[in-house]
Amino acid sequence: MSIQVRALAIGFIGGIFGGLVGLGGGVVMVPLLTLWAGLSQHEAHGTSLAAVIATGIVGAWVYAGRGAVDWSSAAWLAVASVTASYFSARHASRIPAPRLRKYFGAFLLLVAVLLVLKSRLLWSGGLTGTVVPIALLAIGALAGTIAGLLGVGGGVLIVPLLVLGTSLTQHAAQGTSLAALILTGTTGTWVYARHGHFRKDILLMLVLGVVLGCWLGGRGALGTSGSTLRLFFAAILVWLGLRYLGIGTLLRPGRPAVTSG
Numbered sequence: 001m002s003i004q005v006r007a008l009a010i011g012f013i014g015g016i017f018g019g020l021v022g023l024g025g026g027v028v029m030v031p032l033l034t035l036w037a038g039l040s041q042h043e044a045h046g047t048s049l050a051a052v053i054a055t056g057i058v059g060a061w062v063y064a065g066r067g068a069v070d071w072s073s074a075a076w077l078a079v080a081s082v083t084a085s086y087f088s089a090r091h092a093s094r095i096p097a098p099r100l101r102k103y104f105g106a107f108l109l110l111v112a113v114l115l116v117l118k119s120r121l122l123w124s125g126g127l128t129g130t131v132v133p134i135a136l137l138a139i140g141a142l143a144g145t146i147a148g149l150l151g152v153g154g155g156v157l158i159v160p161l162l163v164l165g166t167s168l169t170q171h172a173a174q175g176t177s178l179a180a181l182i183l184t185g186t187t188g189t190w191v192y193a194r195h196g197h198f199r200k201d202i203l204l205m206l207v208l209g210v211v212l213g214c215w216l217g218g219r220g221a222l223g224t225s226g227s228t229l230r231l232f233f234a235a236i237l238v239w240l241g242l243r244y245l246g247i248g249t250l251l252r253p254g255r256p257a258v259t260s261g
Contacts, residue, residue: 007206008205008206010028014210018059018217019213025052025055026048049185049189052188058218062218063174076133076140077136077176082187083144088147088149089149102244106241109242111237116230139162142157143161155178158177160237
């Protein structure tokens with residue numbers, strides 16, 4: 001199978017995942033780009049972020065068509081995430097990947113637990129008033145940092161934190177996250193490309209797969225209940241968290257663990 005066909009398949013898988021749960025799809029595309037397409041870790045990060053832009057555009061368009069995007073919140077998120085992703089992408093190579101992977105894996109497991117217990121948390125109704133923009137900036141900064149370091153859109157952080165800390169519903173959080181990913185992905189891609197960590201030869205096929213997959217995933221998500229999506233999202237986070245921690249990693253025998261996702 002040629003690398004172009006693999007790129008198309010990887011983009012399709014990442015797009016479906018991104019559209020379904022409101023992520024950029026990088027958490028799926030990065031490991032597939034390294035293990036299946038043979039890209040280096042940094043190339044996978046930079047190329048994945050470029051595809052995340054397409055995920056954000058298509059996904060936000062689908063969600064916006066159903067009124068599931070809070071554009072004001074997306075703007076606050078983007079302001080902070082763009083700045084954070086710029087600096088974190090510049091310094092990505094300076095942080096020991098094994099240590100960062102374990103920290104991120106533990107955080108994903110924590111978020112998954114909080115997401116499942118959302119209805120039992122006293123503060124789960126969300127923040128209100130003037131503190132909301134501050135919370136959105138904080139969420140955006142954290143998501144942008146992860147986006148720049150790991151080559152993902154940051155939605156893996158934005159969505160659960162929006163559901164837990166604001167009054168947005170699960171669907172609105174996912175649509176708003178996808179809208180915010182557009183500028184975040186653009187900034188991160190630019191930084192990685194400046195350092196030569198970008199495979200433009202497969203970008204077209206990767207984006208084509210992402211566009212189709214994200215459109216299908218987004219339409220499927222809007223027909224699913226919020227509670228079901230939260231449980232599905234939590235299961236994905238648990239799987240990813242265990243993978244980052246090196247537990248139950250689905251790799252071939254003798255293959256080194258992926259350093260980030």
